[in-house]
Amino acid sequence: MALLSIVLMPVVVALGDYQVMEQLVVNFGYFLLAIALIRNNIYLAQKRMQFLLKIGYSDEKTDEANLSIIEHFNTLNLSKREIEIANYILEGKSYKEISKSLFIAEGTVSKHASNIFRKAGVEDRPNFVLLFRN
Incomplete structure (x- = not known):
């Protein structure tokens, strides 16, 4: 328009x-x-x-805990699409489900996921989930 x-x-x-x-x-x-x-x-x-x-940010936590979470998030330096895909990964969605939700190829989801894992300093999906569940 x-x-x-x-x-x-x-x-x-x-x-x-x-x-x-x-x-x-x-x-x-x-x-x-x-x-x-x-x-x-x-x-x-x-x-x-x-x-x-x-990944643990909450109004109920102390400011120091929230600041460390925000600092950790900022060090990841994720793009808009990577944030979307990271949300889906933390929800337990498969790459196929993510690709259907975002209308992109499954290979594209896989590439974004590998970039997310690299930025987070983990090797694979289970370690990524563990990193942010602790």
Whole structure:
């Protein structure tokens, strides 16, 4: 939808010199882009929080314990997709189930998982789960 406003710009200009229409179309496009960006950031924050909760972050813990969990999470330096896949791995989902949920190939899930394990300093899935269940 946001790109539609940009694509429509030549049509609006061809119809005549309607600066008000041009401004409305461009502003509408920027508005839609801003909404898309905000939704993406909210989604990422939710996935990040889900992962933090799964690895032990809690409002009931002391600040020091929570800070160490956040520091550990930040040292992993996981991408958005890796956070999503790590959440599914901690839920016990198979690579096939993850690939169906995220609409990606099973091999892609496997590659992301191996990157996650490498970043976490573990060799395989059971060790990854053990690392964050303790």
